[in-house]
Amino acid sequence: MRTYPFVTLDVFTDRRFGGNQLAVFPDARGLSDAEMQALAAEFNLSETTFVLPPEDPANTARVRIFNRTAEMPFAGHPNVGTAFVLADRAREGRLRFEEPGGLVEIELERDAAGAVLAAIVAAPQPLTIGAALPAGPIAACAGIPPGGILTARHAPTLASDGGNPRVLLEVTPEALAAAAPDHAAFRRAVETLPALGGRLSLYLYRWDGERLRARMFSPLSGTPEDAATGSAATPLAGFLLSLTGAEQQALEILQGVEMGRPSLLRTTARRTGGGIRATVGGGCVPVLRGEALL
Known part of the structure; x- marks a missing residue:
């Protein structure tokens, strides 16, 4: 039996049980597309993310986002939540996620002690x-x-x-x-x-x-x-x-x-x-x- 750790977060909020729920699999290596979709459907949240090694080592990770029925090219709260989970991988306060919709750049805001206060996600394409x-x-x-x-x-x-x-x-x-x-x-x-x-x-x-x-x-x-x-x-x-x-x-x-x-x-x-x-x-x-x- 294979095991895959996950975390859940409430996103766009400063308190538990507010905001939008998200599940994150920080290491999704070995999961098939069908298994990712099945896990997203099982969690029954608006989105679930799966983190993979980046294709370009200059980037932080390749992130795949699934809703209950399909993969998404880009989404906001999954990037915010995944950024919190991967904050220790940030370089100069930034993360770069490879996604089907394009390269997503995320800036982290931290307090004086280094704790992450917010993640600011740049949409990957112009309007x-x-x-x-x-x-x-x-x-x-x-x-x-x-x-x-x-x-x-x-x-x-x-x-x-x-x-x-x-x-x-x-x-x-x-x-x-x-x-x-x-x-x-x-x-x-x-x-x-x-x-x-x-x-x-x-x-x-x-x-x-x-x-x-x-x-x-x-x-x-x-x-x-x-x-x-x-x-x-x-x-x-x-x-x-x-x-x-x-x-x-x-x-x-x-x-x-x-x-x-x-x-x-x-x-x-x-x-x-x-x-x-x-x-x-x-x-x-x-x-x-x-x-x-x-």
């Missing part, structure tokens, strides 16, 4: 803005009336910066509170809206003073609602910057409140010669340790 989508089918997916979507600034819009594309939509406070994913409407949208490419994740947000409140639904990939979604927060930060004339901005996003797992995601976005680049950062708390038996 890509995709198709604008009709409000009616998207509202149906979120279980809200079409009038709950605000379109003065933008229509529901696909965007990505290395992860799976997300549909970004601004909603009223009432709609954000009442929203609930409608699985049948998600399936209809995927079947009837070719721009989605066969997959659909919604990132709903509203302004709350200078901060954003957000929720994320992705039921077709096994996550009806996510407590903290870094790979949606970074394209949102970049997309909102693209709607202004500013060179850069920083935004805090509060997510997971409706699930009882409040999460705080700190984002930045800036214009560069190669497009708009974004980061997301936050804290992390270890929760469990154990071994998988295979």
Whole structure:
């Protein structure tokens, strides 16, 4: 029998049982693709990560991220949590993870004693803005009336910066509170809206003073609602910057409140010669340790 140690963490929080849960296998050598997917499904968390030696020794590790049903090219909270686990491998305060979505650079913030306070993840690609989508089918997916979507600034819009594309939509406070994913409407949208490419994740947000409140639904990939979604927060930060004339901005996003797992995601976005680049950062708390038996 083979044994594989793992740890679990709560990410984008400073306390246990808040934030978004993550499982990390610090040494996944010998695991097959099918075994990684099976373990991710067994943990039944939004994501599980598997750490392998890097292909380029200049980098820290090769990191593979699986949700309940498939491998992901990039995701935010898995990188934050994995960075905490691998913090002792950092060179000059930085980690570099090889992922299908590109090379992910992570900066660690430490206190005076050297303990890690936060990990700041740079999205591996510049912002890509995709198709604008009709409000009616998207509202149906979120279980809200079409009038709950605000379109003065933008229509529901696909965007990505290395992860799976997300549909970004601004909603009223009432709609954000009442929203609930409608699985049948998600399936209809995927079947009837070719721009989605066969997959659909919604990132709903509203302004709350200078901060954003957000929720994320992705039921077709096994996550009806996510407590903290870094790979949606970074394209949102970049997309909102693209709607202004500013060179850069920083935004805090509060997510997971409706699930009882409040999460705080700190984002930045800036214009560069190669497009708009974004980061997301936050804290992390270890929760469990154990071994998988295979």
